Amino acid sequence: MEDQINKYFDLAEYLLDKIKERKNFEVVLDKPEFTNICFWYVPNSIKDLDRNSKEFKERLNKVAPKIKERMVIEGNLMISYQPLDDKPNFFRMIVSNPASNFEDIDYMINEIERFGNDL
Incomplete structure (x- = not known):
């Protein structure tokens, strides 16, 4: 279990x-919380x-919703987005899939x- 959790943190840091x-x-x-990485394109x-x-x-x-729409239509990715206080919509990636790797x-x-x- 410890190895898996360490892997999540390594992937989050890589991201x-x-x-x-x-x-x-x-x-x-700048300082993410655990494996929760929030970012804008x-x-x-x-x-x-x-x-x-x-x-x-x-x-x-409008950027994150449009990109997510395109992902869903193509069917290759699903990443959540949200606003926070006065910040515009941003992607919120939580690294928690045991099958995930650096290539992903x-x-x-x-x-x-x-x-x-x-x-």
Whole structure:
């Protein structure tokens, strides 16, 4: 059991590192809680907007739902999203599947990027 829990934490840390490496991904909280990683995909179309502007927040709020819709239609991933207080919708990935591995994390990030690239 300890090995499995350690694996979850390793995968969560790997996901966090990968998010920080990608130019269109941003973490919501720098210090994640357990294996719960919260992040945004920020498309190039809004990347240069003022982060505090109403326009930026409104447009970013629509990104995660649109990407999830595309995932569901294609049938390859299902990742939850939610807002928090005044923060726009963000992806909330909880690493807890015993079959998950590093390749799955890479695949997920690549798919989010693919689905959000034209937004």
